[in-house]
Amino acid sequence: xxxxxxxxxxxxxxxxxxxxxxxxxxxxxxxxxxxxxxxxxxxxxxxxxxxxxxxxxxxxxxxxxxxxxxxxxxxxxxxxxxxxxxxxxxxxxxxxxxxxxxxxxxxxxxxxxxxxxxxxxxxxxxxxxxxxxxxxxxxxxxxxxxxxxxxxxxxxxxxxxxxxxxxxxxxxxxxxxxxxxxxxxxxxxxxxxxxxxxxxxxxxxxxxxxxxxxxxxxxxxxxxxxxxxxxxxxxxxxxxxxxxxxxxxxxxxxxxxxxxxxxxxxxxxxxxxxxxxxxxxxxxxxxxxxxxxxxxxxxxxxxxxxxx
Amino acid sequence: xxxxxxxxxxxxxxxxxxxxxxxxxxxxxxxxxxxxxxxxxxxxxxxxxxxxxxxxxxxxxxxxxxxxxxxxxxxxxxxxxxxxxxxxxxxxxxxxxxxxxxxxxxxxxxxxxxxxxxxxxxxxxxxxxxxxxxxxxxxxxxxxxxxxxxxxxxxxxxxxxxxxxxxxxxxxxxxxxxxxxxxxxxxxxxxxxxxxxxxxxxxxxxxxxxxxxxxxxxxxxxxxxxxxxxxxxxxxxxxxxxxxxxxxxxxxxxxxxxxxxxxxxxxxxxxxxxxxxxxxxxxxxxxxxxxxxxxxxxxxxxxxxxxx
Amino acid sequence: xxxxxxxxxxxxxxxxxxxxxxxxxxxxxxxxxxxxxxxxxxxxxxxxxxxxxxxxxxxxxxxxxxxxxxxxxxxxxxxxxxxxxxxxxxxxxxxxxxxxxxxxxxxxxxxxxxxxxxxxxxxxxxxxxxxxxxxxxxxxxxxxxxxxxxxxxxxxxxxxxxxxxxxxxxxxxxx
Numbered sequence: 001x002x003x004x005x006x007x008x009x010x011x012x013x014x015x016x017x018x019x020x021x022x023x024x025x026x027x028x029x030x031x032x033x034x035x036x037x038x039x040x041x042x043x044x045x046x047x048x049x050x051x052x053x054x055x056x057x058x059x060x061x062x063x064x065x066x067x068x069x070x071x072x073x074x075x076x077x078x079x080x081x082x083x084x085x086x087x088x089x090x091x092x093x094x095x096x097x098x099x100x101x102x103x104x105x106x107x108x109x110x111x112x113x114x115x116x117x118x119x120x121x122x123x124x125x126x127x128x129x130x131x132x133x134x135x136x137x138x139x140x141x142x143x144x145x146x147x148x149x150x151x152x153x154x155x156x157x158x159x160x161x162x163x164x165x166x167x168x169x170x171x172x173x174x175x176x177x178x179x180x181x182x183x184x185x186x187x188x189x190x191x192x193x194x195x196x197x198x199x200x201x202x203x204x205x206x207x208x209x210x211x212x213x214x215x216x217x218x219x220x221x222x223x224x225x226x227x228x229x230x231x232x233x234x235x236x237x238x239x240x241x242x243x244x245x246x247x248x249x250x251x252x253x254x255x256x257x258x259x260x261x262x263x264x265x266x267x268x269x270x271x272x273x274x275x276x277x278x279x280x281x282x283x284x285x286x287x288x289x290x291x292x293x294x295x296x297x298x299x300x301x302x303x304x305x306x307x308x
Numbered sequence: 309x310x311x312x313x314x315x316x317x318x319x320x321x322x323x324x325x326x327x328x329x330x331x332x333x334x335x336x337x338x339x340x341x342x343x344x345x346x347x348x349x350x351x352x353x354x355x356x357x358x359x360x361x362x363x364x365x366x367x368x369x370x371x372x373x374x375x376x377x378x379x380x381x382x383x384x385x386x387x388x389x390x391x392x393x394x395x396x397x398x399x400x401x402x403x404x405x406x407x408x409x410x411x412x413x414x415x416x417x418x419x420x421x422x423x424x425x426x427x428x429x430x431x432x433x434x435x436x437x438x439x440x441x442x443x444x445x446x447x448x449x450x451x452x453x454x455x456x457x458x459x460x461x462x463x464x465x466x467x468x469x470x471x472x473x474x475x476x477x478x479x480x481x482x483x484x485x486x487x488x489x490x491x492x493x494x495x496x497x498x499x500x501x502x503x504x505x506x507x508x509x510x511x512x513x514x515x516x517x518x519x520x521x522x523x524x525x526x527x528x529x530x531x532x533x534x535x536x537x538x539x540x541x542x543x544x545x546x547x548x549x550x551x552x553x554x555x556x557x558x559x560x561x562x563x564x565x566x567x568x569x570x571x572x573x574x575x576x577x578x579x580x581x582x583x584x585x586x587x588x589x590x591x592x593x594x595x596x597x598x599x600x601x602x603x604x605x606x607x608x609x610x611x612x613x614x615x616x
Numbered sequence: 617x618x619x620x621x622x623x624x625x626x627x628x629x630x631x632x633x634x635x636x637x638x639x640x641x642x643x644x645x646x647x648x649x650x651x652x653x654x655x656x657x658x659x660x661x662x663x664x665x666x667x668x669x670x671x672x673x674x675x676x677x678x679x680x681x682x683x684x685x686x687x688x689x690x691x692x693x694x695x696x697x698x699x700x701x702x703x704x705x706x707x708x709x710x711x712x713x714x715x716x717x718x719x720x721x722x723x724x725x726x727x728x729x730x731x732x733x734x735x736x737x738x739x740x741x742x743x744x745x746x747x748x749x750x751x752x753x754x755x756x757x758x759x760x761x762x763x764x765x766x767x768x769x770x771x772x773x774x775x776x777x778x779x780x781x782x783x784x785x786x787x788x789x790x791x
Contacts, residue, residue, distance in 0.1 A: 003763060004671050030671065044658060077658045082667070089667035093657065093762045425723065451737065477723065482730045483634050484737070509637075548640035550633075599633050 004030035005039075005091025007080050013131060013187040014071055016098045021067045024051070024080035026091060028060035033084055039064035040081040040088065044073065048081060048088065071098050074130035099130035101189030105163075105182040108193045111205040111294070114237045119172055119200045121156075122164035123182045123193060133186040137165040142177045146197030153178065174201050204288060206296035207235040209245055211284045213304045214268060227272040228304050232263065234286050235296065243293075245286040247271070252279040252303060277308040312338035313347075313399025315388050321439060321495040322379055324406045329375045332359070332388035332400060336368035341392055347372035348389040348396060352381065356389060356396065379406050382438035407438035409497030413471075413490040416501045419513040419602070422545040427480055427508045429464075430472035431490045431501060441494040445473040450485045454505030461486065482509050512596060514604035515543040517553055519592045521612045522576060535580040536612050540571065542594050543604065551601075553594040555579070560587040560611060585616040627689070631738045632790045638731040639783045643776060645724045650772045652717055657765050662773035669770040672756045672763060676774045677702045682785035690744045692785060693735055698747045699778050700732035706771045709755045713764045721768070728775070 010021040024039055031037045039062065040048040051064030064080070076096050081088045103126035110121035121137055137156035140149050153172075156165035172178075178200070182193040214229035216222040223229045234243050248258040249271065263269040263284070274280060283298040318329040332347055339345045347370065348356040359372030372388075383405050389396040411434035418429040429445055445464035448457050461480075464473040480486070486508070490501040522537035524530040531537045542551050556566040557579065571577040571592070582588060591606040654660035677699030681691030707725040711718075736746040758764040 003759065004667060030667065033667075079658075081664075084667045087666070088664060090659070090664045090766065091668060092760075093659070093765070452741075477726060481733055482727070483638060483734045484730070509634075548644045549637055599630075599637065 003027075003091075004089075005080050005082065007078065007092040007094040009078070009094050009096065012095065013097045013099070015188060016074065016100060016130070017070050017072060018098070019067055019069050020071045020096055021065065022078055022094065023063055023065040024092060025057070026062040026082055028062075030082065030091070031060075031062040034082070037062055038083055040083070041066050042079040042081060043068065044076045071096060074098055097131060097187075099186065099188065100127070102129050102133050102184035102186055102191045103127060104191040105135065105184055105193040108180070108182055108196055110180060110196065110198060110200075111203050112200040113166075113205055116166075117169040118166040119203075120164060120166040121180060121182075121196075125163050125184065129186055129188075131186040131188065133184055135163065136183050136185075137167070137180065138183050139167065139178050139180040141173055142179050142197065144177065146177050146179050146195075149179070172200050175199055199292075202288075202292040204238065204241070204293055206238055206243075206286055206288065206294065208296045208299035209234045209284050209286050211247075211282060211299050211302045213302065222307055223270065224272065225308070226274045226276045226306055227270055228274065228280065228282075228306060230263070230269045230271060230282065230302075230304075231267060232269065232284055233267055238286075238288075241288050241293075242290070243286040244289040245284055247282065247284045248298070249274070249280050249282045251275065252281050258283075274306050276306050279303055279305045311335070311400075312397075313388050313390065315386065315400040315402040317386070317402050317404065320403065321405045321407070323496060324382065324408060324438070325378050325380060326406070327375055327377050328379045328386075328404055329373065330386055330402065331371055331373040333365070334370040334390055334399060336370075338390065338399070339368075339370040342390070345370055346391055348391070349374050350387040350389060351376065352384045379404060382406055405439060405495075407494065407496060408435070410437050410441050410492035410494055410499045411435060412499040413443065413492055413501040416488070416490055416504055418488060418504065418506060418508075419511050420508040421474075421513055424474075425477040426474040427511075428472060428474040429488060429490075429504075433471050433492065437494055437496075439494040439496065441492055443471065444491050444493075445475070445488065446491050447475065447486050447488040449481055450487050450505065452485065454485050454487050454503075457487070480508050483507055507600075510596075510600040512546065512549070512601055514546055514551075514594060514596070514602065516604045516607035517542045517592050517594050519555075519590060519607050519610045521610065530615055531578065532580065533584045533616070534582045534614055535578055536582060536588065536590075536614055538571070538577045538579060538590065538610075538612075539575060540577065540592055541575055546594075546596075549596045549601070550598065551594040552597040553592055555590065555592045556606070557582070557588050557590045559583065560589050566591075582614045584614050587611060587613045627738065627789055628741070629790075631734070632786055634734060635731070635786050636783065636790065638727070638734060639779050639786065642724065642727045642731060643779050643783075645720065645727055646772050646776050646779070649717065649720045649724055650769065650776075652720055653765060653769050653772070656714070656716055659765055659769045662769050665766045665770055668763070668766050672758070672767060673754075674706065674756050674767060674770050674774070675702060677778050679778060679781045679785070682781060684784070684788055687785065687788070689789075690739075690742070693739050693742075693744065694747055696782055696785075697732055697735040697739065699782075700728055700735065701747060701749065703771065703775045703778065704728045704732060705755050706767075709758065710764055710768050710771065713768055714761070717768065724772075 005024055005026045007024050039054055042048045051066040054064040057063055078094045078096055079090050080092045082091050105123040105125055108123040110119055112119050139153040141151055142148055156167050158165040177197055179195050179197055181195040184191050209232050211232045214231050246260055247263045248260040250256045250258050281301040283301055285296045285298045287293050287295045313332055313334045315332045322328055347362055350356045359374040362372040365371055386402045386404055387398050388400045390399050413431040413433055416431040420427050448460040464475050466473040485505055487503050487505055489503040492499050517540050519540045522539050554568055555571045556568040558564045558566045589609040591609055593604045593606045595601050595603045679695050681688040681695050739746040758767050
């Protein structure tokens, strides 16, 4: 007894709202089990219904066809039934899916992580497509202004459902421009994000510098009134980079706004014109300079009190 | 100029305190660089010293041999030097290691985890051997009393430095006895723990049952004075096992000791002979019974107050 | 009724207790698989798949020697082991059913196989030659994902009723 029934569908995946046509053919050895065999259809948990048309084909098989004018499920099972000894029998089942082609991924941004030495890019995938959709971070090496295309970089495939991917160090040429974009694809179409042209070293993610108060040594006069002695050092893994840094300070209490200034390039600094005997919060951040880069976050607050 | 010098050692790994003998041969083209070439040895940071014997071999090579009577480092580099233009030149370096053969792993115990469906065994490796030592959980399937040996189970190799290993479900025959032990091995020897004979299902690790207070429904009289109505259910993944459970209770305040009793086998229970209007802490634990098993931990405390 | 105590040779209490537990363990796994097949594929009514089961030739294992009216111990053990090997083979034929169901199917198959080993060992201890290959016909071949899923529903359903019969017999033998 080979299998009794078989469903064929116009397309297993359609655009939401589009029609779906299906046919169910019942082999002769099964359809003759009932004097007046009737094929019934069922979509998910909805009621059983006859097809639009049922006919006996020349080869003796029985065929019923049905069209679902507007298929609005994103995923549903379509069943083909045959009545057998007074009980409806499922002869085949087809999985129908509907969704949307992917829109162009947006807000693509990348940063170079100096500790794990990889270029991580993240993006927004756009509205839900309801279909298995693959997102791939694609890139190729380029020259000065990214108008030329040199050798491609291997595709970066994110983990299932994640909207970021990290290109390992061995696939990067630092200090060279590369073109990067995200390609999205599913059964209904493909799309691509705008392209970025960047040198990984121009998008280094800097961690904040370390800031500390300098304790006056016994044999040296303490800092003048209303002044603080500070020591600071850029984030260790970025010491090879020329950077400029910004220091901001404000009294701990009273909710005053920050005052910002540029410390000297040496790694100690005397900050003056402060209120005497007052506790201050101080923070520092740095940016690669003069070469391009992004500001690091502000360092955690350092709390120091000026002398009386 | 092929390589100048080469160290050969009696054994790269020795028992702590044992002697080590080494020889360093200097090729002719290097040794002739100095009219009176002298080979010097250095162990780690210790001072350089001449060998016990230095001789010119028939083929013109120069050889120095040295014996370190009691090698007490666990790990050290042995250098072979040749004086060259007034500067000592390292010609070869050998790594020496010393340690102990593994003692028999002890306290081997195993438990079956019903959620991840694997048999986890843990043991104590014993004193530090100072040498790379592998621990492997070995086992074979057996019959009734573990005297016969049937097909072996694949070795379970723990992660580096860990003293536990989990045998996946597919390598286990539940409800059959198996023999399990730990084998330890390093360059100086091997050892094995005592063998366990167990059926994984007899060492199931049970989680505590769930215990809750039964709210009296409006149309039913509340529990009599000094009584509490309890509901309880064994841990879900173990519902297929016949179990017996123990309930213990004590007043929340006053530091009284626990009173323990066996609830009925149904999953609701009226606990009486309690102090009226008193808050009680209640806990329950279960054990597989009548088949062998281990007690589950006590359930978290349920706090209920008796009626006035 | 055939009094259980009159059956020689008597079964070990440990075998009976372990077997009862193994049946309950397999039934719990079986209903979990049925629930998953219903949730994932809306295949919730085995009775709607009888014709398909018939056309695919999905076998059902008999336990006639285990009925209380005609309990015949060695025959019952042989039929029990034969049936377990049959359902183990049937579950094996379902491999590739779907990634979501594969873990539950693997666990169920291993539990059935381990129970067959328990019965085989008891038969050997009683000096009865165990069944090594299921005596029922060949395993069905499934040519579509739907047939594998439907086969899964039917296999789980037939296995549950087979185990229900086995449980009643084992319970009876325990008294």
